[in-house]
Amino acid sequence: xxxxxxxxxxxxxxxxxxxxxxxxxxxxxxxxxxxxxxxxxxxxxxxxxxxxxxxxxxxxxxxxxxxxxxxxxxxxxxxxxxxxxxxxxxxxxxxxxxxxxxxxxxxxxxxxxxxxxxxxxxxxxxxxxxxxxxxxxxxxxxxxxxxxxxxxxxxxxxxxxxxxxxxxxxxxxxxxxxxxxxxxxxxxxxxxxxxxxxxxxxxxxxxxxxxxxxxxxxxxxxxxxxxxxxxxxxxxxxxxxxxxxxxxxxxxxxxxxxxxxxxxxxxxxxxxx
Amino acid sequence: xxxxxxxxxxxxxxxxxxxxxxxxxxxxxxxxxxxxxxxxxxxxxxxxxxxxxxxxxxxxxxxxxxxxxxxxxxxxxxxxxxxxxxxxxxxxxxxxxxxxxxxxxxxxxxxxxxxxxxxxxxxxxxxxxxxxxxxxxxxxxxxxxxxxxxxxxxxxxxxxxxxxxxxxxxxxxxxxxxxxxxxxxxxxxxxxxxxxxxxxxxxxxxxxxxxxxxxxxxxxxxxxxxxxxxxxxxxxxxxxxxxxxxxxxxxxxxxxxxxxxxxxxxxxxxxxxxxxxxxxxxxxxxxxxxxxxxxxxxxxxxxxxxxxxxxxxxxxxxxxxxxxxxxxxxxxxxxxxxxxxxxxxxxxxxxxxxxxxxxxx
Numbered sequence: 001x002x003x004x005x006x007x008x009x010x011x012x013x014x015x016x017x018x019x020x021x022x023x024x025x026x027x028x029x030x031x032x033x034x035x036x037x038x039x040x041x042x043x044x045x046x047x048x049x050x051x052x053x054x055x056x057x058x059x060x061x062x063x064x065x066x067x068x069x070x071x072x073x074x075x076x077x078x079x080x081x082x083x084x085x086x087x088x089x090x091x092x093x094x095x096x097x098x099x100x101x102x103x104x105x106x107x108x109x110x111x112x113x114x115x116x117x118x119x120x121x122x123x124x125x126x127x128x129x130x131x132x133x134x135x136x137x138x139x140x141x142x143x144x145x146x147x148x149x150x151x152x153x154x155x156x157x158x159x160x161x162x163x164x165x166x167x168x169x170x171x172x173x174x175x176x177x178x179x180x181x182x183x184x185x186x187x188x189x190x191x192x193x194x195x196x197x198x199x200x201x202x203x204x205x206x207x208x209x210x211x212x213x214x215x216x217x218x219x220x221x222x223x224x225x226x227x228x229x230x231x232x233x234x235x236x237x238x239x240x241x242x243x244x245x246x247x248x249x250x251x252x253x254x255x256x257x258x259x260x261x262x263x264x265x266x267x268x269x270x271x272x273x
Numbered sequence: 274x275x276x277x278x279x280x281x282x283x284x285x286x287x288x289x290x291x292x293x294x295x296x297x298x299x300x301x302x303x304x305x306x307x308x309x310x311x312x313x314x315x316x317x318x319x320x321x322x323x324x325x326x327x328x329x330x331x332x333x334x335x336x337x338x339x340x341x342x343x344x345x346x347x348x349x350x351x352x353x354x355x356x357x358x359x360x361x362x363x364x365x366x367x368x369x370x371x372x373x374x375x376x377x378x379x380x381x382x383x384x385x386x387x388x389x390x391x392x393x394x395x396x397x398x399x400x401x402x403x404x405x406x407x408x409x410x411x412x413x414x415x416x417x418x419x420x421x422x423x424x425x426x427x428x429x430x431x432x433x434x435x436x437x438x439x440x441x442x443x444x445x446x447x448x449x450x451x452x453x454x455x456x457x458x459x460x461x462x463x464x465x466x467x468x469x470x471x472x473x474x475x476x477x478x479x480x481x482x483x484x485x486x487x488x489x490x491x492x493x494x495x496x497x498x499x500x501x502x503x504x505x506x507x508x509x510x511x512x513x514x515x516x517x518x519x520x521x522x523x524x525x526x527x528x529x530x531x532x533x534x535x536x537x538x539x540x541x542x543x544x545x546x547x548x549x550x551x552x553x554x555x556x557x558x559x560x561x562x563x564x565x566x567x568x569x570x571x572x573x574x575x576x577x578x579x580x581x582x583x584x585x586x587x588x589x590x591x592x593x594x595x596x597x598x599x600x601x602x603x604x605x606x607x608x609x610x611x612x613x614x615x616x617x618x619x620x621x622x623x624x625x626x627x628x629x630x631x632x633x634x
Contacts, residue, residue, distance in 0.1 A: 164408070185407065204407070224303075226342065226378045226425035227407045227416055233343040234410045248343055264405075
């Protein structure tokens, strides 16, 4: 048993590589040889993980993926436990369906990161592509648990159809953030594109830098939501996010909606005092 | 062998304490004033399980850095004699005193305890269907809409075993000397982590014995052995020169916390005019936790597991006078029912009529 399993990409990839097999809880019971034998897809071609990666270490639930992995997709798919670090950027659908453990992408993550996630923590230190934490194509609901922390910006439809869980975007979020939310919480520290929280049933969208409130939301009041203070304190202590004190102690405009839907959702817009 | 601390005799006796059930509640508010107001209300009329159904007190104030939501807070400990009544008491008190208090939020102070009480889950129905749940850091909270905004409360609170009834007695030459000594002791003990002093100002003047010599229904009456006015007419336990006695009673989350607080308190209590430090017990037959004063003072005073074999009452309050118990059995204050008819005595002050935990506060 090693302290960690390290996967080093030998050379930049010419095609997308589906590496769904890379999950720390699976590696915890495998030898280095067995890990190298795990199946991957290079485009339409079946291959082995060892064809692309050097494998160091074995039988560990702590995994580090090194190299230019921007075209490696589905890293950490369905992982349930352990710690997975991607030293650079990751491709599409990183952490898709993960149910536990911690996955940290130190660079950017492609489209569909954390799609259908059910638990655990997904930290993206760079930018996230479209549909972070949202539903798989044609699926009825997005993430159902866990926490996604994007320190950079996020693409379109961040948290669309979220059912439960938390998504935090440190930068801007493009159009459609929280679209058709079923429940859960989304916090965006940067600007929000149009259509935020549109058609949401329940759930909370916290906007720190203004929001274009859909016409189907109705203003309720200006107050200090206690759960936002709790949430931001949690983010500061657990993820070392640079949450400003004025956001914790500040006041928020509450808009209820979407009144064209169930109407039990809310947009909380921080206002500068 | 005589043991003295700065001229004050430390009697060769022990405090006898009981196993209780404890909860720790963290109350936060916009500022210290309102956190404290809520805590004071929540811990009001909670001096003794004999008449108040629970014992509660402020453990210590909390800085903004110590609370879950980064606001000023207060830590409160609440104790009951049995597991079932603890959530009922929490429901009543949180619903009537913390939910009602401006700007407060309420968090679980025992988050690691596997034994959970779904107090917030019951309180949520006050929201009449408008309540919203949020999961933060893996724990569920309820947002209950109120006229001021929202009341945030943890869905569940931890429950653990605690120790109730740690005590020591200050035997002094005068009431003034006893009060000065008690004040010094309380000042030294307040803020000790894991301990509360549930009585007014932390001090009891009406120590009680189990049962009654005259009224059949009374479960606790004045501790005549330590009442100076009765020295001439009762089997007094008071040394010569003692004209006033005050008791410090403390509950804690564990025996070690109580021992540490007693050590600090006894040390501070040994002031001018104090003749001796004693303690209340039932002969070691009822409570499983024994805090021997001389061991406490010597610094090795962890509670000894009770020598009381077959102490079935370990987890229950004393119900009847034990004829074998020594005359000195001071413990929690008696309910003031000096002329109550015997038939009504015990029942009237017994723990009964607990509220339905599902009741809307």
